[in-house]
Amino acid sequence: MERRNFLANLAGLGILSLVKPFSVFSKTVAVSGDYTIEQFEDMGLAHFSYAVIADGKMMVIDPQRDPQIYYDYAQKNNAKIVGVIETHPHADFVSSHLEIYKKLKVPIYSSSLTKPNYPATAFDDGDIIKLSDKIGFRSMHTPGHAPDHISAVLFGIGKDIAVFTGDSLLFGDVGRPDLRDFSNNIETQRQRLAEMMYDTIHGKFAKLKDDVLVYPAHGAGSLCGRSIRKASSSTIGYEKQHNYAFEKRTKAEFVSLLLSDQPFIPQYFSYDVKLNIKGAPDVKFSISKIKRLPKNYQPDAKALIIDSRPASAFKASYLPNAINIQGGGAFETWLGSIVAPDAAFYLVAGDEEGLETAIRRAASIGYEANIKGAFVYDAKDGKQFAAFDRSTFHPEEDKYTYLDVRTGKEVKEASVFKNSINIPLQELSQRISEVPTGKPVLVNCASGYRSAAASSMLKKLLPAVQVYDLGAAVVDYKNTEAKK
Numbered sequence: 001m002e003r004r005n006f007l008a009n010l011a012g013l014g015i016l017s018l019v020k021p022f023s024v025f026s027k028t029v030a031v032s033g034d035y036t037i038e039q040f041e042d043m044g045l046a047h048f049s050y051a052v053i054a055d056g057k058m059m060v061i062d063p064q065r066d067p068q069i070y071y072d073y074a075q076k077n078n079a080k081i082v083g084v085i086e087t088h089p090h091a092d093f094v095s096s097h098l099e100i101y102k103k104l105k106v107p108i109y110s111s112s113l114t115k116p117n118y119p120a121t122a123f124d125d126g127d128i129i130k131l132s133d134k135i136g137f138r139s140m141h142t143p144g145h146a147p148d149h150i151s152a153v154l155f156g157i158g159k160d161i162a163v164f165t166g167d168s169l170l171f172g173d174v175g176r177p178d179l180r181d182f183s184n185n186i187e188t189q190r191q192r193l194a195e196m197m198y199d200t201i202h203g204k205f206a207k208l209k210d211d212v213l214v215y216p217a218h219g220a221g222s223l224c225g226r227s228i229r230k231a232s233s234s235t236i237g238y239e240k241q242h243n244y245a246f247e248k249r250t251k252a253e254f255v256s257l258l259l260s261d262q263p264f265i266p267q268y269f270s271y272d273v274k275l276n277i278k279g280a281p282d283v284k285f286s287i288s289k290i291k292r293l294p295k296n297y298q299p300d301a302k303a304l305i306i307d308s309r310p311a312s313a314f315k316a317s318y319l320p321n322a323i324n325i326q327g328g329g330a331f332e333t334w335l336g337s338i339v340a341p342d343a344a345f346y347l348v349a350g351d352e353e354g355l356e357t358a359i360r361r362a363a364s365i366g367y368e369a370n371i372k373g374a375f376v377y378d379a380k381d382g383k384q385f386a387a388f389d390r391s392t393f394h395p396e397e398d399k400y401t402y403l404d405v406r407t408g409k410e411v412k413e414a415s416v417f418k419n420s421i422n423i424p425l426q427e428l429s430q431r432i433s434e435v436p437t438g439k440p441v442l443v444n445c446a447s448g449y450r451s452a453a454a455s456s457m458l459k460k461l462l463p464a465v466q467v468y469d470l471g472a473a474v475v476d477y478k479n480t481e482a483k484k
Contacts, residue, residue, distance in 0.1 A: 024069065029233055030213060034134045034156060036077070039215065039232060040069055044332050044361055045093050046221035048232070050164060052154060053079045055132030060100065061085045061152060061164045062217045065364045066283050067096040067103075085123065085137065086110040087166025087217060088149040089276040091179045091269040092224055093332070094366040098279030111141070113148035118279040123150060135161075142168040142204055144197025145175025145224070153208075162213035163236070168197070169205050170216045172229030174245045176262050179224070179269055194255040201245045210237025223269075223333060226262055261409065264426050268336030268365050275366045286368050287359055293346075293375035304345040306335065307377065308358040311452035311471060313350055317382035322348065324456040327358050329449050332365045337426045338453065339367070347374040385455070388442070388468040395477065400442040400468075403435060405454040416444050416477050425450045432461045440466040448472035 030037040035054040041047070042064055050061040051073055058079040060070050074081050083106045084097045097108045098118045109123035110116065123129065125141035138153040138160075145167040152164040167175035177193035213235055220230035229242075240246045245254070280286075299305055301321065307314055308327035318324070325334050327349060339345055347362065349355035355374055362368055395417055402420035404411055411422045423431050425445070435441060441458060445451040448471035455469035470477070 024064070026069065026073065027232075029215070030162065034132070035154070035161070037154075037162065037213075037215070038073060040064065041219070041232070042093070042364070044330060045364060046219045046228075047093055048215065048217055048219060050215055052131070052135075052137075053077055054135035056080060057082045057131045059083050059085060059129070059131060059137065062087055062090070062166060063096045063100065065094045065096055065280065065366075066360065067100050070100070081106055082131070083107045083109055083121075083129065085129075085152050085164070086114075086276075087151060087164065087168075088146040089114060089116075089273045090167075090217070091273050092218075092222065092266075093364055094272055094280045095276050096280070096283065097276075099282050101279075102282070109139075111139075111148040111150045114277065116277050116279065123152075125150070140204055142166070142200045144168055144177055144193055144200045146180045147193065147196070149175075151204075153212075160209060160212045162215055163205070163208060165205075165214060165216045167217055167224045168200055169214060169239065169243075169245075170218060170222075170225045170228050171214075171220070171231040171234050172239075172243050173225040173227050174201065174243075174258070175224055176226060177258060178262055179265065180273065190259060191255060194258045195251060197245075197258060198251045198254045205236060206240065206246060208236045210235060210240065212236045214239060221330065223263055223266065263407070264337075264424065266333060266337040266426070267340050268367070271341035272336075272366055280366060283363055283368075287363055290359060290368060290371050291373040293373040295376045296379045297346075297373065297375040297377075299346045299373070303372070304339070304343060305348060306339065306345050307348040307456075308354065309348065309350040309377070311448065311469070314452070314456065315385035315469070317380050317384060318456070319348070319377065320383055321460045322456060323460060324452050326449060326452060327354055327361070331358070332361050334425070334450070334453060335362060335367060336365050338429070338457075339370070341367070341370070344370050344372045347371050348377045349374075350378055351376055383459075385459075385469065386466065388470065388473075390473060399439065401436045401439045403441050403443045403454070403458075405443060405445050405450050410446060414478055416474060417442075420444075425454050428454055428457055429461065432458075435462065435465075437462060437465050440468060442468045442470055444470040444474045444477070446474065448474060 024042045026040040029039045038051040040049045049063050052059045058074050058081045084100050086097050101108050107121040110120045112122040123139045127139040130136040140151045142149050142151045149168050154162040178190045218224045220228045305322040307322040307324050314324040349358050402417040404420045404422045405425040407424050443451045443455045451469050455467050458467045
């Protein structure tokens, strides 16, 4: 069974950003004479959305924030969008379901348990949507990740073809049960959702035929699961053989396993759930309201500044108090983890194209309304990081405070420096008092992505302390202790 640690995937996205720019792309994943399934992948959020066309009619499933890609795809294929299926109110991205509804006047199909603020058409367990005489969707109530979660089964004449599983069944994993709280007793709610997931896996998905295709809303790197396998499609039969959730165990054992060792919950998740239940505004209109400021603008000294440039450019010249969340990799996740949903900030990039990309990515989690102003920064006379001299560096010498901003699990699995302090990046601002200030601080993570953000935060919060970022050079020191 292939199991991938979520944070390794997240770090991998950070590495990927060094060689490949952020992109959303699509591919045809299944086609016959009766239907076509197109998969759209948002690399930054590890999010999959889908379009299914049959008889010239197109259904969109779990759409991303900007719906233009679906309009373009429909036009290219001479298809008419006839509806949107929302498997559940998503926590990690903002959906465009309301915008599509307003523009095209097509129904939004969702569980009646969601009780959204927008006009919705109930698509509850057993309900049918027909696209043609041969092709349709059947709703399947699949709670566990959320109590109102549904999956959409695509069927033909006498045969189930595929199941769009949202965040219930994932590749090699299942959706985490700790992102939705509808009671005052959080632990009881999570316990109940985990129990629901057990019933969903064994009472719903396990009863589908082995050749039914599996298309979830997220892939490897997403925070909506714990150990999602790197893939873009699967089958029920493959998941039965390779997904731990289908293994024979008691419900109590399953619940204990599912509730253990879940990754952290970014600050923006609950905000996005509420926004998706309400329905987000038109993305282009919302982005158009962001104030574009002159190049090399100087915000107030107390302002929160998010600089999305590469770490090398940031360290060579940056604005005082700026935090470096690099625009590649998992930008949205770390923006929503470090910056609270109610916090206003300035957004910076190295050029106009990078700035527009950063704005769109902030909008994908509903943060565009928080941007006080956006501008390009390429000045050469800003603050600078002192270069870390590796030629004179000896890890065994007691010259530095070693700060490891990976998770505790990552540190246990692969140590870097002896006697390092472990404060995960998402906790750093709240635990800054735990960082000793008597020596220079050397920051590391797994790939250099998180340490870039952490070192800039230390510069902001501990201005009197000398801070060094080990960056990508950390790969030369991993498992230092294990090698001794």
